[in-house]
Structure formats: C-alpha cells, structure tokens
Amino acid sequence: MQYKRILLSILFIFGISLTTKAQRAEVGIVAGGAGYIGDLNQYNLTKISGITAGAFAKVNFTPFIGLGLHYNYGKIKANDLNSSNQQFKDRGLNFNTSLNEVSLIADVNFLDAFSPISKRRFTPYVFAGIGGVLYTPRANYTNFNNEILSDYQTNADINGTSIPYKPYAITIPYGAGVKYRLTNYLTLSSQIGYRTALTDYLDDVGGYYTGEGTPDDPSIIGGAGRIGTQRGDLRKRDTYMFVSIGISYTFVSQKCFTF
Numbered sequence: 001m002q003y004k005r006i007l008l009s010i011l012f013i014f015g016i017s018l019t020t021k022a023q024r025a026e027v028g029i030v031a032g033g034a035g036y037i038g039d040l041n042q043y044n045l046t047k048i049s050g051i052t053a054g055a056f057a058k059v060n061f062t063p064f065i066g067l068g069l070h071y072n073y074g075k076i077k078a079n080d081l082n083s084s085n086q087q088f089k090d091r092g093l094n095f096n097t098s099l100n101e102v103s104l105i106a107d108v109n110f111l112d113a114f115s116p117i118s119k120r121r122f123t124p125y126v127f128a129g130i131g132g133v134l135y136t137p138r139a140n141y142t143n144f145n146n147e148i149l150s151d152y153q154t155n156a157d158i159n160g161t162s163i164p165y166k167p168y169a170i171t172i173p174y175g176a177g178v179k180y181r182l183t184n185y186l187t188l189s190s191q192i193g194y195r196t197a198l199t200d201y202l203d204d205v206g207g208y209y210t211g212e213g214t215p216d217d218p219s220i221i222g223g224a225g226r227i228g229t230q231r232g233d234l235r236k237r238d239t240y241m242f243v244s245i246g247i248s249y250t251f252v253s254q255k256c257f258t259f
Contacts, residue, residue: 024060024114028189028248029053030072037194038238039205039231040078040093045241050075050096052242056105060250063114067106070131070173074099076240078203091231095137095149095203099240101195103131103173113181114250121181128174133197133240136167137204149204156210160227163207169199184252190245202238207231 033048041047051074058068077096080088111123137149153162177191200206209229 024250024252026058026060026066026068026187026248026250027056028058028187028246029055030189030191030242030244030246032242032244034074034076034099035241035243036076036078036202036238037241038078038203039200039233039235040080040083040088040095040203042233046243048243049077052244054101054242054244056248058107058248060114063112063118064109065106066109067104070101070103070105070129072099072101072103072242074101074240074242076202093139093203093205093231094141095139095205096146097135097137097202099202100134101131101171101173103129103171105129105131105173109179113179114187116184122178124176124178126174126176127191127193128172131171131173131195132168133171133195134168135197135202137202139204150201153210154204155201155207155231156227158208158228160208160210162210165199165201169197169202171198172196185250187248187250188245189248192243193241195240195242197238197240200232200236200238202240205232207234 031053032051034050034052035046035048037045052072054070054072056068056070058066060066075096075098077094079094080091081094083089105127106129107125107127109123109125111120112118113120113123138146139149140146150165150167155163157163173193173195175191175193177189180188182188209227209231
C-alpha cells in the first residue's frame with residue numbers, strides 16, 4: 001500500500017504542475033475489454049478474458065502532443081483446462097486477478113484534428129508511458145476457493161527453493177488508436193494498448209514446481225508436478241492488454257493553439 005500511495009502522490013503532483021502550463025486540459029473516461037499474455041496464454045495476443053474501465057486527465061501542449069495521468073481497472077483470467085494444448089490441459093492451472101493501474105502516458109497524433117484552423121476531425125495516434133499496477137492472483141481448485149495465491153508457495157527455482165513475489169509491479173504501457181473530434185470540446189477515441197509488467201507473476205505461474213505433494217502448492221491438486229519440473233514458460237515478463245472506447249471533454253483556454 002505504501003508503494004501505491006507514493007506512486008499516486010508523485011503522479012498527482014506532476015499532473016497538477018503540468019496543467020498550469022497547458023494550453024488545453026482534457027478529461028475523459030474509457031471502457032472495454034482486458035486480456036492477458038503469459039504462462040497460461042502464450043500466443044493469442046488479442047484474446048479478451050475480462051473487462052476494463054478507467055479515467056484520465058490530460059494536458060495537450062500542441063494539436064499533436066499530449067501527456068496524461070491515467071487510472072485503469074481491469075480483470076483478467078485464464079484456465080489451462082480450456083486450452084487446445086494438451087500439455088496445458090495436463091498441467092491444469094488457472095488464475096484470475098484484478099488490476100489497478102496508474103500511469104503517466106504521452107500520446108502523439110499523426111494529423112492535426114484539434115487546432116481551430118484544421119478542417120480534419122479524425123486522426124490515428126500512438127502512445128507510450130510508464131506506470132505501476134497492483135494485482136492479486138487467485139485460483140480455484142478442488143477444496144481451494146478463489147484464495148490468494150501469493151499466500152502459498154507455488155513457485156520455486158530449479159532446486160525447489162520457494163520464490164516469493166510482491167503484489168505490485170512497474171508496467172510499461174504502449175499502443176495505438178484513433179480519435180474523432182465531435183465538437184471543439186468532445187472527442188471520441190478507440191485504442192488497443194499493451195502493458196509489459198516487470199514481473200512474471202500476474203498469473204502466479206513462473207519457474208518450477210515446489211515439489212510433488214507439497215501441501216503449500218494448491219496447483220498440485222489441479223496438475224501434479226515433481227520438484228524441478230518446469231511450471232511456467234520461464235519468460236521473465238507477463239503482459240496484459242486493454243481494448244477500449246472512450247469519450248473526453250476538452251477545456252479550451254483563451255490561449256488557443258497557434259502556429
């Protein structure tokens with residue numbers, strides 16, 4: 001929780017300082033679907049497994065460049081038993097988690113759709129930034145009902161030594177979308193954005209099994225694994241995705257964009 005307070009404080013102060021220098025301030029909301037790419041879904045980059053919703057406050061320095069403070073909530077999940085891969089089915093792992101993300105994101109419009117002299121209403125754009133995410137992976141197995149997996153010793157190194165992990169991580173958002181200016185004040189947008197999390201444990205799966213029959217590993221109930229047996233794909237980063245549509249309102253100051 002201390003990590004969350006520090007991150008929110010830094011981003012809030014930084015955002016307030018930016019708005020004092022901005023020509024235009026913008027606020028908006030978004031909603032859509034959330035997905036996940038990791039040990040239980042290695043290859044399907046566009047699979048939606050949950051929902052997302054969020055809000056943002058942004059400053060636009062020019063018709064092309066903006067910087068925003070974003071909050072996004074999402075839910076992701078995966079289940080080996082629903083996979084077409086027999087090895088996944090034999091492993092039998094599953095997880096679900098909520099995501100609470102705060103990020104600072106810069107976006108770049110390709111076309112001028114927002115200055116007073118422009119006749120364009122449409123522009124594609126790209127974005128990237130940095131943020132933090134809170135997550136709490138849970139699972140459902142026989143006699144194991146949606147409990148927090150980080151409380152159990154579910155992952156180990158090749159020698160069977162337990163590997164703990166924290167319920168938060170730095171995340172790197174990036175993606176692309178389109179914007180359509182309805183009026184001088186209202187803008188519709190649609191985007192797809194990926195987040196590379198600097199953790200391998202959004203899904204609680206990584207490394208090796210702690211050992212067959214270890215009572216602290218609830219996944220043994222779903223699919224037994226001997227000590228030193230590979231549990232995840234051994235890649236060091238999990239990724240999650242938000243696909244959303246949104247609407248925003250722009251507060252136009254007396255200092256309009258001029259070129």
